[in-house]
Structure formats: structure tokens, C-alpha cells
Amino acid sequence: MTHDRVEEYLKRAADAGLGTLDESRALGAVYRVSRLAEIFEHHQRTSLGYSQYSLEETEVLIVLLFGEGLNFTPKQLADAVFVSPANMTAKLSRLEEAGRVERTLNPSDRRSIVVKLTEQGRADATEAFQRLIAHADGVMSPLTDDEVAQFSGLLTKLLMANGDDAGDVAES
Numbered sequence: 001m002t003h004d005r006v007e008e009y010l011k012r013a014a015d016a017g018l019g020t021l022d023e024s025r026a027l028g029a030v031y032r033v034s035r036l037a038e039i040f041e042h043h044q045r046t047s048l049g050y051s052q053y054s055l056e057e058t059e060v061l062i063v064l065l066f067g068e069g070l071n072f073t074p075k076q077l078a079d080a081v082f083v084s085p086a087n088m089t090a091k092l093s094r095l096e097e098a099g100r101v102e103r104t105l106n107p108s109d110r111r112s113i114v115v116k117l118t119e120q121g122r123a124d125a126t127e128a129f130q131r132l133i134a135h136a137d138g139v140m141s142p143l144t145d146d147e148v149a150q151f152s153g154l155l156t157k158l159l160m161a162n163g164d165d166a167g168d169v170a171e172s
Contacts, residue, residue: 006031033155040139047135052098053124056081057091061100061125062132064117071106071114100124 010024045055053061059081064072072080078088092115095101100121106112117125140148 006035033158043139044132044135047131053095053100053128054091056083056087057095058125058128060088060091060095060115061117061121062129064101064115065122065125065129068117068122071108073106073112073114074103077115095121 006028010021010028013019013024014021041055060077063077063080074088074092075085077092078085081088083091092101092103096103099118101115102118103113103115106114143151
């Protein structure tokens with residue numbers, strides 16, 4: 001392993017009397033996860049660098065691809081990609097103008113709208129998802145398959161313990 005900046009900072013804090021290394025292990029782990037998320041997001045944006053869409057717009061296309069046959073409202077999509085409803089409206093307008101999604105009245109509640117992929121949106125989402133798979137494989141390549149499974153399980157456990165949920169599920 002190369003230089004571990006977090007371990008160095010924790011040692012400096014301990015040397016300054018700000019707590020022991022054992023007391024700051026949780027902080028180190030949280031910082032590492034946060035830093036790793038930043039690095040992953042940067043690599044994700046880089047892997048999608050070909051795209052005319054923002055990362056969040058690409059995520060919208062992928063969520064719709066996974067949910068084909070379901071009725072996603074703009075609010076549900078906003079929750080799924082962690083943006084505000086107003087921000088989602090702008091993203092959907094851009095995707096609709098580009099011919100990637102269409103907004104229609106919700107067949108089960110005509111007071112609301114649902115968002116569907118167009119054929120071009122489906123093709124773009126499929127290509128983006130394939131690029132993300134290749135990206136994830138590359139990022140996780142230092143780990144064995146068992147380590148990836150263990151890491152994923154631990155992250156899931158932490159996410160669930162800290163209130164992460166998928167939000168509203170789309171209607172079928």
C-alpha cells in the first residue's frame with residue numbers, strides 16, 4: 001500500500017493530544033469513505049466524458065431504463081438521483097428537448113405526470129450503463145471478488161443503519 005494520508009492526519013491529531021488513534025478510527029473510516037466517494041464520482045464523470053448529459057441526467061436515463069414499465073414521477077426521479085424537484089424539472093426539460101424522455105399524464109392519476117424513455121433515450125441509457133460497469137470494474141480491480149462483496153455488504157449495512165432508503169417506489 002502507498003502513503004495513507006488519513007492515517008498520517010490521525011497520528012498528528014493524536015500527537016497533538018486531540019485523542020488517541022483508537023478513538024479516531026471511526027473518523028478515519030468515515031473520512032476514507034467520503035474521500036473515496038469523491039474519487040469515484042470524479043472517475044464516473046470522466047468515464048462519461050463523451051456524454052452530452054450531466055451525471056445526474058445520465059442517472060435519470062439509467063433509472064428509467066431499470067424501471068421500464070413503471071411510472072416514475074419527476075419527484076421520484078429527483079429522489080432517486082438526489083437532486084431537488086426544481087433541478088429535476090430542468091434536467092427533464094433538457095432530456096425531453098433532446099428527444100431522450102417524454103412526459104405524459106399518469107394513467108392511474110391524471111393530475112400528475114410520469115416520465116418515460118424514448119427509443120433514443122433507451123439506447124443512450126444502455127450505452128451509459130455499459131460504460132459505468134466498465135468504470136466500476138476498473139475502480140474495484142485492486143480488490144478480489146470476495147473483497148468487493150464484503151466491502152459492498154459493509155457499505156450497505158452502514159447505509160441502512162444511517163437511514164438510507166430508496167424513497168418512493170415507482171408505480172407499476
